[in-house]
Amino acid sequence: MPRRLPEKTKNAPIKPRRFGSKSRFRPSRPFVQSSPVKENQELEVAIDDIGSRGDGIAKIQGLLIFVPRSKIGERARVRIVSVGGKFAVAEKMA
Numbered sequence: 001m002p003r004r005l006p007e008k009t010k011n012a013p014i015k016p017r018r019f020g021s022k023s024r025f026r027p028s029r030p031f032v033q034s035s036p037v038k039e040n041q042e043l044e045v046a047i048d049d050i051g052s053r054g055d056g057i058a059k060i061q062g063l064l065i066f067v068p069r070s071k072i073g074e075r076a077r078v079r080i081v082s083v084g085g086k087f088a089v090a091e092k093m094a
Helices: none
Strands: 042-046 056-060 063-067 075-083 087-092
Touching: 042 056, 042 063, 063 075
Parallel strands: 063 087
Antiparallel strands: 042 075, 056 063, 075 087
């Protein structure tokens, strides 16, 4: 059963709904930032962790770099194979 409205609001004019405002949020820096590494770039990284698939994980400026066939604590020279939004995949160099 619907509730009753007070008398003063029964005959009040209905205001139009506003879905959004005219002053929108415009950040000074973009949401998608450029990656700190590029494809085919050669780096020396320290393996900090191991991923769920057994790959070593290194971090550069918050970007995760997956390095197959590496162990925790190892320092390796790697070449970036592919770069995604939040991670990159690298291969060990000889």
